[in-house]
Amino acid sequence: MSIKVLSGKVFLVVTGASRGIGKQLAISIGSVLEKGSHMLLLATNLNALKETAKNIPASVSVDTVSADLAKTTKDKLHDIIMQSLKDQTLHQFDRVVVIHNVGSLGPMNQCTNDLTDINMWHDYYDLNVFVPAILNGVIMQIFNEKTNTEKLIINITSLYGIKPGKYLSYYCSGKAAREMFFKVFAVENPEINVLNYSPGPVETDMYYEICNDLADKQVKTEFKDMLTKKTVLTCEQTVNRLLTVLKEQKYKSGDHVDYYDEL
Numbered sequence: 001m002s003i004k005v006l007s008g009k010v011f012l013v014v015t016g017a018s019r020g021i022g023k024q025l026a027i028s029i030g031s032v033l034e035k036g037s038h039m040l041l042l043a044t045n046l047n048a049l050k051e052t053a054k055n056i057p058a059s060v061s062v063d064t065v066s067a068d069l070a071k072t073t074k075d076k077l078h079d080i081i082m083q084s085l086k087d088q089t090l091h092q093f094d095r096v097v098v099i100h101n102v103g104s105l106g107p108m109n110q111c112t113n114d115l116t117d118i119n120m121w122h123d124y125y126d127l128n129v130f131v132p133a134i135l136n137g138v139i140m141q142i143f144n145e146k147t148n149t150e151k152l153i154i155n156i157t158s159l160y161g162i163k164p165g166k167y168l169s170y171y172c173s174g175k176a177a178r179e180m181f182f183k184v185f186a187v188e189n190p191e192i193n194v195l196n197y198s199p200g201p202v203e204t205d206m207y208y209e210i211c212n213d214l215a216d217k218q219v220k221t222e223f224k225d226m227l228t229k230k231t232v233l234t235c236e237q238t239v240n241r242l243l244t245v246l247k248e249q250k251y252k253s254g255d256h257v258d259y260y261d262e263l
């Protein structure tokens with residue numbers, strides 16, 4: 001599939017690329033990149049990242065870095081990126097693509113009135129909102145206007161970023177905050193292509209966490225039913241849909257596009 005917004009020599013960063021949707025994003029997008037492109041895959045599990053990298057064509061160089069994205073800093077992120085780019089000049093890239101995929105659910109058995117522990121809020125927002133915002137800023141500062149590089153930024157969001165779910169305050173509010181951050185980023189940077197992609201219900205570890213731990217019994221049953229009826233999506237299905245969305249370019253920068261949307 002030829003996709004204009006992924007064409008040319010690309011520097012691609014994918015967070016949470018060790019498993020689930022992020023792994024498939026790295027493999028599928030890595031497979032359509034032009035020779036000489038370079039990828040940086042981040043997550044905590046280095047061995048699993050290396051497994052992801054094995055599925056990417058040899059014409060694309062891949063760096064795998066273990067980083068706890070809940071506990072990192074601006075300087076550490078800057079070092080990781082500069083280290084990954086050490087053999088390349090910034091000008092050799094036509095395009096930078098960043099996929100903010102990392103995500104976690106947080107506890108799913110407490111209602112809003114019980115969420116009074118500030119440290120729990122900090123931990124959740126560090127990984128799901130603050131670090132993605134900081135990582136994005138660091139990359140934008142490295143590839144500033146002087147580098148004249150096209151940019152595509154994809155935030156993996158959720159239906160839960162626009163629809164409340166019981167016992168999912170951390171997840172829903174975090175997804176909403178992160179999505180709005182990228183909407184603001186889009187209006188401030190009209191030359192940058194920004195997409196908030198909501199992947200639909202996808203069979204990953206996160207999906208099983210909901211099936212096992214969500215305190216809302218009705219929704220938990222609905223999630224389990226999708227497994228039994230095989231209506232839950234595969235990682236491949238949702239990433240293929242994303243590739244079609246990217247190819248067709250019918251969205252406006254900053255839009256929330258869901259797997260099931262008819263664009």
Ligand SMILES: NC(=O)c1ccc[n+]([C@@H]2O[C@H](COP(=O)([O-])OP(=O)(O)OC[C@H]3O[C@@H](n4cnc5c(N)ncnc54)[C@H](OP(=O)(O)O)[C@@H]3O)[C@@H](O)[C@H]2O)c1
Binds near residue numbers: 021043067204206
């Ligand atoms: N699955 C769904 O149905 C669904 C639906 C809507 C939206 N989404 C969104 O899609 C994205 C991917 O979800 P998924 O289902 O693929 O999740 P997943 O299977 O739980 O994978 C999460 C990824 O994030 C990484 N990660 C978690 N904590 C990390 C940390 N502290 N530092 C660095 N990396 C960390 C994990 O790698 P390590 O374990 O190696 O650190 C893993 O690669 C998330 O943003 C999620 O909210 C998923």
